[in-house]
Amino acid sequence: MAFRGGRGGGFRGGRGGGNSGAPLMPREFDVKPDFGPTEQFPDYAIPFQDPLTATERIHIARFRDHREKIHSGPLYTVLGKKRGLEDPFEDVVTYSSKRYHRQKRKVPKLDSRPYVFEFFPMELWETMDASYAAGGDRSVVLSGKKEKKRLLIASLNTSLPNGGLHHGEDSDASDEDPDGDEHKEKDKKSVLAKLMNEKDDDGGLSGDSDGDRDEDDEREDDGEEEDDYQDDEDGDYNAEQYFDDGDGEVDYGDDDGGGGAWYD
């Protein structure tokens, strides 16, 4: 508020109701302190959303698909839930369900693709490709594994957000309605078609990635303990621990078992 300086209520009171004096003065601006209890969320007319247009819904669908691809790709990281915070009833991970769960990374997987090294500062070169010596001197390429790397290519989900979501409104009503079954069936199908398309994406991943995935899956199969640290040996670290205590002395190069003992 701009009109705070020296304009307390007492001042105005002295002027007999403040009705005389400069009419220019926007005196109504004064804060009127309200010492009474106020609600945390006072009532107000909450606006309505103008229904989304078809175009907007397509944009959203593409946005979600794109994000989904990143999430299932090598760069997305999730720091696991801390032990003790899981719901003991709901979060029980059985062997059979676990093998189907999406793998969660605690560190990005970097070694699967080729890089344009000159676009990166040298101090990161070794991180990008272990075959570079520390310091990034390109001439000192360490011997050893130098397998061919390829980019991950995904196909595009071009389905339109058709009835899938919004026709569903009808199906809400028809849930108890036996006559609505056929309708409902169709609605479900369209949701499923959408989800199936997403599945196709996975199929569209390039050969190398498929290979990686297969390998990952295998590891998931035998790894009873923990599948978070399977990216590569560099990725094995216990991220949450660091964030919690910020103690740099903890050995993040722990083996799988060690990490898994603490985190889901």
Place this chain on the structure above:
Amino acid sequence: MADLQPLARTVYETCIRDSTKLYTSSDILSYIPKRDTQVLLETVNELLGLGYLKTLKQGDAFVYRFVTKDAVDRTRTLTSDEAMVYQHIESSAREGIWTKTLKLRTNLHPTVLQRCLKTLEQQRYIKSIKSVKFPTRKTYMLYDLTPTIEVTGGPWFTDAELDADFINALLTAVERFVTSRSFPKQRPGGAGGIIPFEAGYTGYPTLSDITQWVKNSNLTEVELTEVDIKALLDVLIYDGKLEKVIGGTAYKAVKRVEGAAKQGFTEAPCGRCPVFDLCSEDGPINAANCVYFEKWLAEI
């Protein structure tokens, strides 16, 4: 007038025919036999003394104005205080005079002044008016005068109060009129809503068209000039309802399409949220516990 000498009475009766005219002493001299300045002096003094004549100053010269008989009678019945108050009010003419100024000029005690004003008002010699410029001041003016436009504020004011209802009614009417002239008649069976006139169309109403229309309509008895109508049109332009076209010479309604603008911010729960400023991620008001989001999302 019986109190006047014959000569003075003749002069008065001749000159009062034009009560608004200002007379110089040479003007009055022409009514004096033999243009005797000594007689003139006596006559003028007599008239002044009995209140039939008033001295005014115009530039460096003194001029005189004759006072109507009514006014003379009036002053005659007043006490000297009342007469003094009356004279000050009279001198303020159509502008009126603020009580505070009056008190200053007359140097009367407030209660005395109040009593004088009350008497004068009861006698219908003066009236209290409301000035648009100073709506809170108590202002007085002679009973039979009409306040100037500065005091009344023009056609938009009723009793020095802006007549919002009157203005809004006019705004709506003018907007409707301009809108009716801005778009072609809906084609029978024609789809696709309102279509525009082709480029170069000149049938849009001008200021004088609109003024004329308001005059001919029976919207109001108040006389509205083009200046007044223009003020209305300006407001409609500021409201985004009309715009000027054809080089600013004519007016056209802005097409309004319901729901055309997809509101981002203002249709989000945050847009008009009363506690928006208090909302923070780790605060007591946040996106997760927000009841407005709850209600907003309930409409799925």
Place this chain on the structure above:
Amino acid sequence: MQQNAVELCTILVKDTYGELSSRVVAILLEYGRSALHTLVRRVKIPEKVVKQTLVVLIQQHLVLHYTHDEGGRDTTYYECNWLQIYELLHSGRIVRTIEERFGAEAAAVVSNFLLLGHARVSDFITAYGISSSKAKTAATLPNGTAINASEATGTAPITTASQISKHIVALMQEKFLVPVQLHHMHPTVDTENAIRQKVTSEQTSMTAAMQTKVKKAIDEKVTEKMQALSADVDNQNFGLKRKSDHQDGRARKRTKYSAAQGTEEDEWEIDGNVVLRVNHAKFLSIFRNEELVRWVETRIGKATSLVYAELLKHLEKSTIGRRTSSGLVDGCKKTVISTLDISNTLSKDIDLVNSIASASSGPNGTSQKRSMANGGSNPFNVEDDMEGDSDDYDLDADLDDYDTPMNGTHDLSSAAAEKKEQLQNIRKHLALLAEDNNAFVTKQEGSMQYGGWTVDTDRLCKLMRTRELEQIVEERFGSLATRLVRIIKDKGKMDEKGLADTALLRQKDIRAHLGILHERGFLHIQEVPKTAERLPARTFYFFFFDEQMSKMAMLNDFYKAMSRIMQRIDHERGLNSMLLSKAERTDVKGHEEELLTKKELADLIKWQRTEEKLLGQLMRIDRQVMMFRDW
């Protein structure tokens, strides 16, 4: 950078790339540019992991870096590119835009470049070559009709390397994809400093007197070199090379393909060494144009907006799209689009005739038409009077004989006559656009038959912003508040009384409005004391409007509202976490109906709708952000 923008960017990175990336970004945004060791200390993550995260962020252009020589030791500094982080919001719309214009295959290419950040063309094509045997692309017609992926299997075209190259060439020529240069990885200020240093060192010893002159010369040279850096991209075929005569087998095959197409573009092929990325600024231009079209639709009408959209599409072909300190720049020169260009590509389905009323259908039924004697089709458009005579005749004849058979066309074939009529109809819509108070197009004099048109997007965006701001004021504070804001903008500084007089409102009625507008940063107050004591009672208060400050206040609110929406999505996701992790299971995906309970299925749909609604609102605010910040 505003605090609310920092919050939003952090959330966006978390939502897209996960927690590690967002932690690093949060620290970089909070502390500004940092060296690796400082960053490691602040972010409390092991160095190895910070490095890995930085690789991700640099690869995605979300972090810029620059290595300084500091006393013989190189130190690399990292800096967040927050505008690029904001662009994460646009991925869906970008992909869809390409899908609509170039089809699904090209959209997939762009989508992949978005996923990859940047990639060398040869690597990209190789990767496609491998995956093309497997990848089946769900086909979509350019108009958006999707062929269901499962139906399309078998008939769906296999994306070959040559087809991918063809798409890339097309996308490069229209600057949807642009070559990445080293300086794109560096903060602009560092690039400029480096150039300045070099230019300065080139200047030989100077006297003190010369210094100011030299300084100016250096400034000019630096500006020049900075412009030269971006000038490469301006070249239409930058990053492409003309096909050589000596072709290997694969290239020849492509020649065959291009011969069938017979288009000019196919003479170009990609330099495999070029590294490409998506040009986000170009998309900003396109989004802006879409907004302009929407505006025309509400102001004038659907048909006119479609003509306008077509005109803008032609303009977009040569739009380069670059973000500069002064805003979004389309390209170096003004492009004139001819009516003929528009007519060649405009859909024939648009009813151009019945979407404009002739003068004779005036509201009174009587002819309101003015005389056309002076030959100008429009006396208020100066350019019109300067156009060629024959051109004038065409339009006038057309306007005059609106619905009677045209004179002088009997000797033309019916196709030619039809074409001519279409041209004239298009011109009528363009004339409407030109005549509008906003001047959506400007007619260009010249020899172009049926006229040429330009669009002054800068000016239009300014008007659009004003309009949006006023709309927001109206939505938030009511129509009286809008009236007051418009008056203040129109008249400059005003006191309460003057405002009330102009607005035809009582002073006491406007006071509360002024108060709230001031509080929310839309209006500002200048205090002019009447006396030396500066008593509030003896002070004039003048209200004024500062567009820049209002814009910043608005943007700040927008960012905050967007953050809240994202946080709410996160909250809703958390409520459904069990269900969502079940639905994400590889064995459940695609078999929801069998494996999820009825309730789970209903909840899943409800969650999707919830997220869609929230994301939809987010995108609508994004539109306003672009309007206030980018356009």
